[in-house]
Amino acid sequence: MSERAESALSAERATSRAIVELVRAPAALTVPGDVVAGAAAAGWPFGPATPALAAASASLYWAGMALNDYADREVDAVERPMRPIPSGRVTPRFAFGLAAGLTAAGVGLAGLAGGRRAFGVAVPLAATVWAYDLVLKATPAGPAAMAAARGLNVLMGAGTGAGEMRRAAPAAALVAAHTLAVTALSRGEVTGATPWLPRATLAATGVIGALAARAGRRGTPIERLAGAGLLAGYGATFGRAQLAAARDPRPLPVRRAVGAGILGLMPLQAALAAGAGAPAAALPVAAAFPLARRLSRRVSPT
Numbered sequence: 250m251s252e253r254a255e256s257a258l259s260a261e262r263a264t265s266r267a268i269v270e271l272v273r274a275p276a277a278l279t280v281p282g283d284v285v286a287g288a289a290a291a292g293w294p295f296g297p298a299t300p301a302l303a304a305a306s307a308s309l310y311w312a313g314m315a316l317n318d319y320a321d322r323e324v325d326a327v328e329r330p331m332r333p334i335p336s337g338r339v340t341p342r343f344a345f346g347l348a349a350g351l352t353a354a355g356v357g358l359a360g361l362a363g364g365r366r367a368f369g370v371a372v373p374l375a376a377t378v379w380a381y382d383l384v385l386k387a388t389p390a391g392p393a394a395m396a397a398a399r400g401l402n403v404l405m406g407a408g409t410g411a412g413e414m415r416r417a418a419p420a421a422a423l424v425a426a427h428t429l430a431v432t433a434l435s436r437g438e439v440t441g442a443t444p445w446l447p448r449a450t451l452a453a454t455g456v457i458g459a460l461a462a463r464a465g466r467r468g469t470p471i472e473r474l475a476g477a478g479l480l481a482g483y484g485a486t487f488g489r490a491q492l493a494a495a496r497d498p499r500p501l502p503v504r505r506a507v508g509a510g511i512l513g514l515m516p517l518q519a520a521l522a523a524g525a526g527a528p529a530a531a532l533p534v535a536a537a538f539p540l541a542r543r544l545s546r547r548v549s550p551t
Contacts, residue, residue, distance in 0.1 A: 264338070264339075266338075267333040267339045268339065268347070269548055270548055270549075271315050271318055271332075271333045271339055272314045272351075273311075273314045273548060273550050274311070275541060275547070275548050276310070276314070276511060276512075276541070276550035277307040277310050277311060278515070278537050278541040278544070279511060279512060279514050279518075279541060279550075280303070280306045280307045280402065281306065281534070281537075282514065282518030282522075282534040283306060283402040283405075283406065284302045284303045284306050284402065284405060285299065285303070285406065285527075285533075286518045286521040287402075287405065287420060288406040288417075289420075289521065289526070289530050290407065290416055290419065290420040290525045291406075291417045292408075292416060292525075293408055293413070294522065294527035294530035295529075296408065298362040299406060301359075302358075302359060302406050305354075305355045305362065305367075305371060306355070306359075306402050306406075307355075308354045308355030309351070309356070309371070309374060309375055309378060312347075312349075312375070313348075313382060315344045315345075315348040316348035316379065316383070317382050317386075318333065318334050318339075319341055319345045319348060320382045322334045322335060322341055322344075329439075352379070355371065356368065356372060359371035359405060366408075367405055370404050370405040371405060373401060374398055374405065377394055377397050378398055392429050392432040393429065395432040396425040396429035400424060401421075403417060403420055403424050404417055407421075419464050420521045423457055423460060423461050423464070423517070424514070424517070424518065424521075426453065426456075427454070427457050427513075427514055429453075430453040430457075430510065431450070431507060431510035431511060431514075433449075434446060434447060434491070434506055434507055434510065435503075435507045435551065437494075437498065438500060438507055438551060440500065441498050441499045442494065442498040443498060444498050446498070447491045447492075447494035447498060448495045450491055450510075451488060451492060451495065454484065455488075457517070458483060458484050458517075461476075461480055461483075462480055462524075465477075465520065465523065465525070469526070472526055472528050473524065475520075475523040476521075476523040476524035476531075479517075479523060480517070480520045482516040482535075483513055486512065486516065487509050487510050490506040490508075491506050491509075491510075504551055507551050508545060508549065508551050512541050512542055512550060515534055515535070516535060516538060518534050519531040519532075519534040
């Protein structure tokens with residue numbers, strides 16, 4: 250290989266790495282579980298539209314991450330200068346264009362796969378993502394907006410009927426509550442947090458786990474046992490990190506707790522699917538959890 254070709258290949262790899270960092274690509278492994286949990290709760294865990302809706306959901310997640318860095322580029326230049334935009338590896342224009350393209354792809358795929366009702370959920374979901382990144386993130390409404398986005402993500406997997414949406418609403422509420430806790434905790438990633446904040450989110454995690462266990466009572470004994478094991482993994486993953494942040498609420502422990510909360514969503518999603526009587530649907534979500542943790546050591550999910 251010539252020196253010029255090697256240089257071009259190296260530049261391509263650097264650009265690809267920057268895009269992976271921009272969209273927090275591995276963190277998208279936490280997204281399909283929303284759709285799976287919604288489909289399981291609605292009673293059709295193996296619906297043919299589920300994989301395509303999961304892909305639509307991942308596209309919207311990546312769009313939100315790219316848009317987040319576009320909106321935060323001036324703040325990141327001071328607080329996180331190694332991120333793709335302030336480091337010069339990605340231009341703001343490219344990040345905005347990528348966010349717009351991924352949003353269009355996600356909404357379009359949801360409509361093609363899930364019909365008018367899925368499209369009707371994907372549009373407000375996309376609008377919530379853009380409103381959060383561009384307007385609401387730094388306001389008191391920011392955590393609630395992020396929680397609403399995750400809740401809508403669960404409902405997007407629920408199907409086409411109003412009855413299916415109602416059956417999936419408890420799972421959507423639990424995922425939204427978890428997201429609210431993680432987003433509230435993330436306010437201390439840069440400056441640190443007061444000790445009461447990780448304590449409060451830890452208490453919320455306990456309540457969410459208890460409600461998820463209660464929601465899973467309609468399953469068989471084996472399904473309930475599987476759900477309980479997954480909820481134990483959820484509590485251990487996020488709970489220990491929050492406890493560490495409560496003991497030492499400086500930025501690094503808080504960031505670790507936020508990362509644990511993002512990834513800890515996966516055992517919660519799997520538990521909700523198993524508790525809804527779909528342990529086979531929960532299996533790939535649970536199986537992807539170790540992979541997501543491994544990849545998070547290379548690309549931060551926060």
